[in-house]
Amino acid sequence: MRFSPQFLDDLKARLSVSEVVGRRVKLKKAGREWKGLSPFQQEKTPSFFVNDEKQAWFDFSSGKNGSIFDFVMLTEGVDFPEAVERLAAMAGVALPVQTQESARQEQRRKSLYDVMELAANYFADNLASRAGARARGYLADRAIMPGTQVKFRLGYASNERYALKEYLGKHGVPVPDMIEAGLLSAGPDIPVPFDKFRDRVMFPITDLRGRVIAFGGRALEKDVAAKYLNSPETPLFHKGDNLYNHAPARKAAHDGGAVIVVEGYVDVIALVTAGFPATVAPLGTALTEAQLQHLWKMADEPILCFDGDRAGQKAAYRAADLALPHLKPGKSLRFALLPEGQDPDDLARAGGRLAVEEVIRAARPLADMLWAREAEGGMFATPERRAALEARINELSNGIRDEIVRKHYRQDLTDRLRAAFAPQGGFGGGYGGGFG
Template sequence: MRFTPQFLDELRARLPVSEVVGKRVRLKRAGKEWKGLSPFQQEKTPSFTVNDQKGFYHDFSSGRHGNIFDFVMETEGVSFPEAVERLASMAGMPLPAVTPDAARHEQRRKTLHDVMELAAKFFADTLASRNGAKARGYLADRAISPATQLQFRLGYAAAERFGLKEFLGSQGISTDDMVEAGLLVAGDDIPVPYDRFRDRVMFPITDLRGRVIAFGGRALEKDVPAKYLNSPETPLFHKGDNLYNLATARQAAHDGAALIVVEGYVDVIAMVTSGFAGAVAPLGTALTENQLALLWKMADEPILCFDGDRAGQKAAYRAADLALPHLKPGKSLRFALLPEGQDPDDLARSGGRGAIEEVISAARGLAEVLWSREIEGGNFATPERRAALEARIGELTNAVRDEVVRRYYRQDFAERLQRNFAPEAARGGYGRG
């Protein structure tokens, strides 16, 4: 098989249907969908719809229906392999090499998915058993009910060094498969591979299709090197390309829920149980470009909700700088800062949905966050200091790659400079070149 299901799934994830169709059809937003005139036959009233969340187009006038591959084949008269090649070029994805190992590699991934599913069931069963009492106590203290534990498939990795290894071995899973899936710690200096996760509450991490691809483990003892431990990079899992609760949040966002990014697993669970089903979290790292691209496929303006401390503010600024070069017309971010010393879990428990809604409703736009950072604590009493501020603002706007968005950012910041300082500050523009 030339194109593996994994490659085709990645291509679909990178290319919204509206982006592909928009090359040939002038589309206009219509609620959760896009509408335009049929590319297959003449019509005066638009009956052609595109749904990015579901990944298909439908032409009511001709009855044609399909995905991005079907559209390219239909409109360009090419075969499926040719359609894939053209779309891969559009997405900037290299085509997979044709090797005798390709089919075996795909079968290997399927095997690893099976291993991860078995591990998730083992951890969940352990949580429900007598050995899981301590973990259940921790979850109860965090107000995570048994029903919520089942909803998120939470589990517990007992303190034994070989508990998971022995269970998977009894199911016919080889040690090599366990190591490759990231479930065991192995190496030249380790004579006998052992369980990576021990005495930890387990949070399964799934892909867009809901398959378990990794785990996050929260330690129950205080004197451990890492309070949270994630799976390592594996053939299934690349932490910078995924988000916790991604599949569920994508559906929720499609159904109209706000897409909200918080910092941790428990924060996501607190948000979801408070009625905010579109909550996701990065996986132990700062937000990445690939995660940002995922967010924008689900919503035009995701809301980043950070802890109300200095670290949370710095995280917001990092995300703002990350987003700036990638802004597109209609695509931006909003920022919601929590009360000092509180995270979403704290706020949900102390104030419930109403308290969270208040924070989300006060979310600020990206331009406002950047402006606040640049003037924070500054003294602009002299012309030279105001000029330095204008120069910094010019550098920020130059980072925006999209010409139209860049032009509006220059206008926005020029108006802010004019409102806050002397009218001369905006004359002659800035950030030219």
């Protein structure tokens, strides 16, 4: 069976090398790498190393090295297709069905990458031109300097209805390709497809290999229907599976940077500029399970940094609920809530790195966030209300799938309940009941 590069890349993105190797080799953290005893030679001093950033392992005692596919083939004695099958099962990914249609789609994706690269270059050239003066002014007001604009490949979509369409057409791109890439607005009620992004600052979104797969556009006019507009779902782009700044952040996390999750493109750029290069953001949606798994491959406890308002607090609680069933030993989240009325961009511009570090250091564990939502500020003076809180806490604990983590959460929350309902507790009145 032939597997597309896209499918193999997806498997490597979902499974870290240390995760695959760790099933057979006892690994210990060694700086930016992992080390262990060779599975191919008998040895007393570890000479086997795993580098998740490079997506590779190295065995200096035997001279062997390779990817997760090579490791499974060598340690389990299977050929490449079976190694892929076993790793797909480990990742919970269905094997692709090879048909003429799937081969056509793979070739189609390759051509769409070229289309998106052309579009990104066009937008970047626009930003640097006379037409991009207003967009450059907006970026300067947000303290995004020219060097940063180049680093993030920022651009500008002019206000003309067919500018990008005509540019791509001159480069031989068919209109159906432009539509499939999500660059044109089209449909039964649109006689002539036109540019989807107009008069917007453009933020290219890339995959883990650095290829442009989508765009986010920030409107310059105030009275538009959507301040931010993202690319639609395409063969290249599924917004719930990607993170903004994912590839650079993954490398920065490997180099020891704290993984921070914020809500928007400008927030990411502000924190990266302030010295936090492992910062990412979801793409116009609440955090998804797929994005959460990406984060846990970069760090054991990513820090979610939300705006200091009611909406930011709600987003934090949604993320806590999302993560709870998927917690595993050592894998959790921390939550950094900003001062009221501030977002990460405001904080970084006003106070720089030190202000951000202060907020990050004060990040609260997931268990604290759950307890705060359920108990802090509540009135529990009656047995019925205390019983309702206990029932809710038990419900949250029971939602954790991992048995070990569930046990410890149940104990932690039970201890909090006991302390809160003790005669000297802050809820008022005594409580002599037990918790199971």
